Structure formats: structure tokens, C-alpha cells
Amino acid sequence: MTAPVLEAEGLRKSWGGVAAVDGVSLSVHAGEMLALIGPNGAGKSTCFNMLNGQIRPEAGRVILLGRDVTGQAPRTVWRLGVGRTFQITATFGSMTVLDNVRMALLSHHRRLFSLWRPAALQYSAEALAALARVGLQEQADRPCAVLAYGDLKRLELAIALANEPRLLLMDEPTAGMAPAERAGLMALTARIAKQAGIAVLFTEHDMDVVFGHADRILVLDRGKLIAGGTPEAVRADARVREVYLGGGVH
């Protein structure tokens, strides 16, 4: 087996004395869809935010492609090849769909402080190609603010993929979407991930999405990993059933 794209060892973070994440270790490999699940308050978001640098862990290390990136700022981690989507989509509301992707490309090519050449003349073909990948090319010139929520999610995916990342972090990728659209977005993500060999780590509440698309599942409860493995193994795990069906949440 090849070396993992992302490896986390013993991550810990507490909020006001209560451990939100307590000694979590995990690894994701290229082309793999790894789901991180758990009941509300299990520490999924905290864990996630430590992986891409929004929160600095109290203990533990984050290794990306063999390089220690613990506590590095999100923008640094992005430059090293980590794309990210958010639970509530974060896009640039005052720009067109195309410009949203163009922005990521300009940043990738380190053109942010260029003051002269109009941005509209740069990386248009690449941006269109990135939109085509998620099926948004028809909407390239629409203002991003008028997109339907499902399209906005796909736009976010296109932005996150713009710099050819090695790892994609998706925080509840289908939250707020209509059930019918959820499977479509996840199938699209899985297809792109397999094609490009991108490792995908996602959190999710919708169990259909999780068991339908994850290659491997990790279960978090009260800050600790309690189970992990293939969807079948996790489905059969007694502790997981207990956490989800009662006893775990007071």
C-alpha cells in the first residue's frame, strides 16, 4: 500500500476543559473516500478544523504528504494541496460563477498581487474546464448569488478542485440539499476522486450518503474514535449501534 496522503496522530482539543477531540488518529489514502461520522457534538467539526489549520490542536500531529503541517494556516495548507468545502457554502457572492473559480486559479498561480492585467483575460479556459468537470459550464456567466443551493455546492466543489488538490476535506457536503440531489453530488465527488487519485475525507449526517459512497468509515463519539472499517463492518458494530440507537446520547 502506498503512503497515506493525510495522517493525523493523537489529535486533542478541549473547549473550556471538556475534551472535544481526545486522541484521534486517522489516515486517508489517494483515491479513497473516508467518512467521519458520529452523533451531534461528537467532535467531528473540531477534528476537521484541526486538519486544515483553522484550529490549532493542543496535542498531536497532522502529516500531509509526509510533511508536518500541524497548526499551519488554512491558506498554507491549501497551497500544499488541500481543498475544502464548508457545511454552509462559502463562495464569493459578488462574482460570477466563472470568476469564483478564476479566483482560485489566480491564487494558485500566485497572481494575487498583480495590479495591471485585467483578471478577466486570465485563466478563462482553465476555469471553464473546472466548471465543466462539475457540470456547471452552462452557468459560468451567472452571478453566483442567484444559483440554486445544489449548484452552489457544486461550485464550491469546483473551487476546491481548482488547484488539483491531493486531499479534499468536505464538511457535511450534502447538508441543506434536497435528498434527490445528495446522491448526485457524492457520486460526482467519488468519480472525480477516483479519476484524479484524490483522497476525500468527509463528515456527514445522512447515513444513505455515508454508506452509499464511503470506502471506509470512522465513528467518533465524545471525542474518541470508537469504530472504523468498511461500511459493512461498521454497520455490524455493536458499539456503533448503541451510540446511534440510544445510550450514547443523554
Next chain:
Amino acid sequence: MDSLIVQALNGLASASSLFLVAAGLTVIFGVSRIVNFAHGSLYMLGAYLGWTLTAHGPLAQLGGFFGFWGGVLLAAAATGLIGAAIEFLLLRRIYRAPELFQLLATFAVVLIVQDLTLLIWGPQDLLGPRAPLLRGATQIFGLRFPRYELFLICVGPVMLALLWLLFHRTRFGILVRAATQDREMVAALGVDQRKLFTSVFALGSALAGLAGALQLPREAVNLHMDMAVIVEAFVIVVIGGLGSLGGAFLAALLIGELHAFGILIFPRITLVLAFLVMAAVLILRPHGLMGRKPSGLPPASIASPPLPGTPKWLAQAGLVALVLLLVLPPFLGDYTLSVMADMAMMVLFAASLHLIMGPGGMASFGHAAYFGAGAYGAALLAKHLMAPMEVGLIFAPFAAGIVGLVFGWFCVRLSGVYSAMLTLAFAQIAWSTAFQWVEFTGGDNGILGVWPSEWARGKLVFWYLSLALCGLGVVLLRRVLFAPFGMALRAQRDSPLRAEAIGIDTVRVRWVAFAIAAAAAGMAGALFAYGKGSVFPSFLGIPRSVDALVMVLLGGVQTVLGPLFGAVAYTGLQEQLSRVSDLWRLVLGFAILALVLFFPGGLAGALRAREERA
């Protein structure tokens, strides 16, 4: 040694009134999320009202003890009522408006109060009465120390204790604290928000009024009290942490002492010391000594549509206008030409502010600092090094840009209201440097004899020079706006989270934008200096910063051409106004209120809205 003790006690005495003002500001902000720029005006009103009420109030006949203390308390109560009226008549209507408009509305109140105070009490400084029972001095460590100062020293801690009791032991106080944490939740629990907001505003205003009235025995009441105290209150609130009473108290002590001792060491520019302390605190604790990272603050910017390219008809109209501006001037009189040159400079000034306010999403209430930095840069070069105009015009944008880099370093690190307060504080510091450092800057007398070179002295040539340089400046700013940098600037405004997640260093982008805007403003300022032949501290004054803000908002923040329309309309209007009335502040204040209440999209915004409807 003796004088050090006296100075220390002095510092404690001023700390008390500073604390009262800052406490009011912080309490009002906590609940309403509005930074009340008019808080200094309420302080000034408290002092003037106190002056009147101690002499002529209903309790004045009783004389002595009741006359004075009754007057002081009545002044505080009256100021509280005025504050409540402001909340009731104005702020209540704009709680849902963008932050910038709220700040601007309270700014308009500052202007209106200034002129009303001038109308009612006149321009001369007024000497207040001495405090009964507290006349004379007491011996401390063998030194004579005024009793009134000792009394003031006690006022601060006593008020802190009373406020603490109010906020922790009364229903009202608990509701205020609850609303400070989560407004929506308090409303959902069935609390009448309107009453709560009005009463909190009254409380905060009364605190400011009390602080003002208590100054009566210490200093003459004057028309500069409002700006002087609001800047200090901002510095205190930033150092202490917005929303923290304890922090305000600590910071007030710090600044009070700093002033007291600063006068011994650095008599001319004590404000610079406060600035250095603030800088140190912000580097170590970005949210103030006892402040926490603000949560749930509304974003500073307004959701805005994509930047439109230039439509064909507009490009053609622009071309026609340019031809007219080139061809007509030889047939115009000198006066018209200088008004037109001023307009060109104001267009560049407004466009520079627009870059950071519109695409940048930052509020600057002190943009005149950079205009003035350019003007003074050129003038100082002319005065001390006999530099000709050409050198001055090249040097000015760099001078202003460097000032922008220094001030901006702090401003871009903070968000929304904090940043707005800092910009105002920095501008006031720049102003006081120009005003107080007489040996270098000429103080109030300014620097005279800053004339253009021989070839550019004619009004016609100077017009063409202004048009060329300001036109170039505006074109460059526009170019920047559509370049990748301008896009990154809009990106960090739209969604800082997404921007950071795709590798954009949002702080650095804002910083560079701040410096570019400062440099452009400096160019406008230098031209303005050569046009007038002199520079004065008023070039850096608050009114000029307000000018820029109004020009941008009048034109509309969301449009690229907004500042152009706004600057021309505003300069023309002011030109007319100043000819008919001395009360320009009053008129301007009401004009701003009308703008905020009725035209939140500005002139160009209104035009475009009409076009879209058609």
C-alpha cells in the same frame, strides 16, 4: 519626586471621567451593536448643560451645594434624555442597515450637535463654577492637592461598582447582559427590545453627560471637547476590549496616567504615546486587554452585485465629457477653473477611499490623514528643502503611502467597528501632530508659500495638470480594481473563510489596498496644497474625512463610477452652501441623515436601480 506624585494623582482623576465616557460607549455597543460616534458630543452637551444648569437651573436658586450638585445631576439626566431621543428618532430606524450607515448616521449627529452647540452657547470657552465643599486643597505626603481631583479619583471606582451592581443585581442589568450576548434570543423570550434599547442608550448617554458635567470645575467648556474625548474613548475601548467594563476601567487608568506623565516627557504629542501603547496592546492581545473575539457581529460589507464592465453609452459619454473638459477651459474664468481643479482632486480622493470601502469592505473614518500626509509631505519638502513642485508631487504619494502602511498595519487586522474606530483615532493623532508640533509643521498657522512651479501657476495650466494627474490616478485605481488584486480584494470582503481556504492572505491584501488608497489620497492632497498655496491642519481634520465618506456614499459604494458622481455633486453643493450659510455642519449633518434614511444606495445606485427597472 513630589511632582511625580501630583502627576500620578492627576492621571487618576482624568481616568475617572474617561472611564465614564468609555463605559457608556461600551454599554451602548454591547446591546445595539452600534458604535456611537456621537458619544463625545453627548459628553460635550453634558458639560454645556451643566454650565447652564448650575447657574440657571431649577435648583440654582438654592445656591451652593444643591445648586452645583443638582445642576450636575440634572445635566446628566438631560443628556440621557437627549440620548434616548436620538435613539428613538434616528437609530431605531437603522438597526438593520449596514454598519457603515449606522456609523455615518451617528457621525451626522456629531456635526449637527456641533453647530447647535455653537448656536446656543456661542464660540467662546465658558468657565464653570467651583464645586462646593471641594474647594481648596488637601495635604497628601506633604503636598497640596486639589480636593476636587481627589473626589474625581473616587468617582471612577464608585461608578464601576455601581454599574457592576446594576448589571448583576437588577432585572434590567441582567436583560442588558443577556441582550449583549444574544439579541435574538432575548427578543424570542418576549422582552420588549425597543424599551431595552432606548433605556440602554439613555443610560450610556447619561454616563457621558455626567462625565462632561463633572469636568466643569476642572476645565473651561469648549467646542473641541467632543472630538478630543471620543478619540480617547475609542483608544480606551480598543485597549480595554469592546464590551468589557473592567477592561475600560483598566485602560482608562492606563491612558489617564500616560497623559499625566506624557506631558512631562513628551509635552507636545501626548497622543502619540497613547498610540504606541495601543499598538503594543493590539500586537499582544488583538481584542484588547479584557476583550474577547467578537462573535455574531454582522459582516461589514453589503452583498453586492458583480462589478459591471463599462457599457458602451457610458464610455461614449465619458469621452464627450473628457473632450469638453479639455476644450472648454480656455473660455472659463479663473474662479471656475479653480473650482473645477478642486473637483478633480476630490474625485481622486473619493475614488481612493472607495477602493477600501467598496471592494475592500473596510470603513475608514479617517481618510483625510492620507490626504493631509500628501499635502504636508509636499509642503514640508518645499519649506525645509526648497523642493520644487515636481519633486513634491512625486514624493507626496510615497509619503502618504508609507503613512498608510503604518496606520493600515493596525486597521486591517481588526474587523468592522474596531477598524473604523482605529482609523478615526489615527486621523486624529495625525491631526494633533500637525496642530501641536509647531516648530516643524507650523501648527495652526500651517505652511504658506507652497506654490506650483513657474510654468504651472496660471489657473488654466494648473487645471490641465490637475486633470491629468487626477485622471491618471482614477484610471490606475480602476485598473487595479479589475486586476487580480482587485478581485482578491472583493474575494476577502465576500467571504474571508473561502478566501483563506484558497490561499488568499486576507490581511495582506487589505493592507496593500490600504496603502494604495493612501498613496492616491496623498496625490490628491499634494495637488490641493499647490492649488491653495498653503497647508493647514484642517487638511487632516475630521470634517475632511467626513467629506470623503459622504462623497463615496452619495455616489454609492457598490458602483465603480459612484465616487466620481458623488465627488462632483458634493463639491458643487458645498461650494453653493458655504456661500449662503455659515451653518454648513448643520446642513451637512441633516443631508447625511437624509442620505442614510432615504438613499442607502447612493446616486449612482439609484440611477442603476432605475435602469434595471426600465
